[in-house]
Amino acid sequence: GEDVEQSLFLSVREGDSSVINCTYTDSSSTYLYWYKQEPGAGLQLLTYIFSNMDMKQDQRLTVLLNKKDKHLSLRIADTQTGDSAIYFCAEKDSSASKIIFGSGTRLSIRP
């Protein structure tokens, strides 16, 4: 079945770039998403990318997609304390209605 994998933890220094990685197994994935979940809060859709794109940039966020390797990354430039959260990678294919989530990567920021 489909699977989405992420590393569980990432620690970066404030002001540095954070890169959160994700791999997925479904070769028919059409939509790939990044969500942010702050403590005690719901999921915020940060950005998403279609499988026919290699890159998407939105302010401090850059998403890179390597479809051949089924690898997705989220880069956060100039990481701030407000970026501390759990980041979930998720994928969906065009025929399915449900999204498959990764386990989430907990990003912590050190001074």
Place this chain on the structure above:
Amino acid sequence: SAVISQKPSRDICQRGTSLTIQCQVDSQVTMMFWYRQQPGQSLTLIATANQGSEATYESGFVIDKFPISRPNLTFSTLTVSNMSPEDSSIYLCSVLGNFNEQFFGPGTRLTVL
């Protein structure tokens, strides 16, 4: 983007009771989803609720335990029945946007004693 609200935002319930969670969307949507997020875990889809039809449940979830209503295109309810401590989770409502974005509500944090 869709704006989604849920009630209650949190509750503490006794074992054996039931809780109904409401989800309201600010626009008409065809597909609504209910997810569960157990403590420290990722999200698991419970069921898909389309207006005018029975909800479709994922493996491991049954209608008797999680009855769902979808009376119109902006509202849905999820009931957690005969609760046990294992049902303690965050329950999230979600809708599909026009461009396949999927938006989530703020969640209902349920604790069962």
